Amino acid sequence: MMAERTGPLQLLDLDSLLSEDERAVRDLVRRIADDTIRPYVADWFAGGDPPVRELARQLGTAGLLGMRLSGYGCAGASAVAYGLTCMELEAADSGVRSLASVQGSLAMYAIWRYGSEEQKQEWLPRMAAGEVIGCFGLTEPDHGSDPGSMTTRARRDGADWVLTGDKMWITNAPVADVAVIWARTDQGIRGFLVPLPTPGVTVSRISDKLSLRASATGEIVLDDVRLPQEALLPGAEGLKAALSCLNEARYGIVWGALGAARDCLETTIEYAVTREQFGRPIAGFQLTQAKLADMTVELDKGFLLALHLGRLADTGRLRPEMVSVGKLNNVREALAIARECRAILGANGISGAYPVMRHAVNLESVLTYEGTSEIHTLVIGQRLTGLSAFT
C-alpha cells in the first residue's frame, strides 16, 4: 500500500515562506511554461532553433522581461518574484530562462542603469514588451573569466566611435535587435549600444553546441563599426559596470538552476514509483530512496539559500560575494541532481522523451557561464582571506 506522497519542494512547506503575490507570479509563470514551452521545448532543443521572438513577446506580454526594473514599461517586481520567475522558466528549460536573463538582467539592466534618458526611452519599453531583443557582448573567444583582458577596441574618430573586435558565446545574438558591446577605450572599458544590423557587424549563429540548444547563441564580429557618440552608455565606466550587470543575471541563475533540478527530481520520483524491477517499484529500494532523499535535501537547502538572497536583495543588502555563494552552490547541486536523476532513469535517462538529460546538459553550460564555479569560489575565498587569488 502506497501512502500519500509529497513533492520535493513541498516537503518543508516552503510555499509558506512566500507571499500571496509571490505565489501568484510563480503560478502565472508556471502556467505559461506548461502551456507554451513544455509541450514544444524538446523539439526546439532537438532542432537548435527556438522561436525566440515569439517567446520574447509572450514573456513581454506577461511583464516578465526586465521585471525587476522600474519605469519605462518595466514591471517593478521584487527580487523574489523575479527569482521565482527564473525558477519556473528554467524548470521548462535553461535556454528559455537564459533568454529572459540576458534580455532583462544584462541588456535591459545595462541600459536602465547606465544609459542616457534618450537611450532608455528608445529601447526599454519595446524590450520590456518583448518586441525588441537585446544581447550582451562581453565574452570574447580568448577572454572568458578574465574579461579585463578583452581585445575589442573602440577608438575615437572625430565625433564618432569606431569599434573592432570579436564577441563570442553571446546569448540571443542571432535574433537580437540591439547589442550592448563592451570595448576597451583610451578611458578604460566602456559600454556601447549597437543596433543590429549595423554596417561592419557580422552576427553568426553557433549551431555546433550540445547544450542550451533551446537558446540562440552567436558570435558578433565588429569590423570598423562606426557609431555616433550617442551610442556610448554614458554611465558605464570601467569593467565594474559590466560586472554589475552580470551580478543581476547571476542572481537569477541562483533560482533558475533550482527549477531545472526540481523538474529532474519530480520526473525521477514519478519514474521511480512506476518503474518496476525485480517485481517492485525501484523507488522501493533503499539505494534509490537514499538518492531521492539526498537530492531533495539539497534542493530544499538551495531554495532556502535563494530565498535568503532574494530577501536581502529586496532590502538592499545583497553583495556580489553572496550571489557567488548562491550561484556556486545551487548550480553545482542542480547539476549533481540532474546527473543522479539521469542515472536513476537508466537508459530512459538519455531519451529525449524525458527532460532529465536535456536539463543535465544545459546545466553544464550554466555551471560555467556567468562566472565559472572556479571564479565564484575565488570570489568567496578573497572575501574570507582578503587575498586575491586571481592574479
Added chain:
Amino acid sequence: MKIVVLVKQVPDSGEERSLRSDDFTVDRDAATKRMNELDEHAIEAALQLVEEHGGEVTVLTMAPADALESTVRKALQMGPDRAVHIVDEAIHGSCAVTSSAVLAAALRTLEWDLVLCGAESTDGRVQAMPHMLSERLDVAAVTGARKITVSGGEITVERQVDDGYELVQAALPAIVSVWDTINTPRYPSFKLIMAAKKKPVTTLSLADLGISPDQVGLSASTSQVLHAAPRPPREAGVKVIDDGSGGVALVDFLAAEKFV
C-alpha cells in the same frame, strides 16, 4: 456597457474528485480548488466586449470564503474591475434552483446590460443557470455561445449546436453562456496580478441580500443525493475468436448495445 460574469469555484477536474460521505455534497476540503475553466472564457468574452464598446466588468461568485484567493483574485487578475463574493455558511448544499435565487438577488443589486457565464461547471454540469436566472430576472437567456456581437442595445450570438450553429438575437439586458470555442482566455500579467490586489471585492451575506437561511442549503434544495457509491470495477470484455463469424458477432454486439 456593464457586464457581470458569473464565476464558480470548482474542484480541479484534473484531479481525483470525491463526494463527502455524510451528505454526498462535493468534498471541497479534499480538492484543489480553482475557477471553473469555462468561466475564464466568459471573462475573456466580457473583457473583449468592454475593450470594443467601453464599460466595466464585475465578477460575481457564490462560494466559501477560501474562494477569495483561488477564484476571485484569479478572475480579477485577468482584468475585470471589481468582484462581488457571496459568502454564507447556510448556502452549503444548495441545488441549482436555490443557488439561482441567491445569484438573482445579487444581480438585482448590480447594474448590468449583460450577464456572462460558462456554459457549464465542471463539477455539477447542470447547464441550467442561465435559464433559471432568465426566469427570475425576466430577461433573455442565450446559451452555448461561440461568438457574441453587441450592436445598438441588441446582442447577436452564434449558438453552438452539434451540427453547426444557430444565429440568435436578443434585446439587452440578457444572460449568455459561452463554450470554450468562443476565445482563448488571456494570461494574467505581472501588472494585472499586482493591480488585482487593489480591486474592490464586496462581500455579501444572505442577510445582505434579504434571503433567509432556510430558503437555501441542503434542506431547501429541490434535489438531494441520497446515496452514492463508487463505480464498480470494469468487467473483463468479451473476446471473440474470428472463425469467420466475427463480423456477425460484432454487429450483434453493436445492435444489442443500440449502437446501430
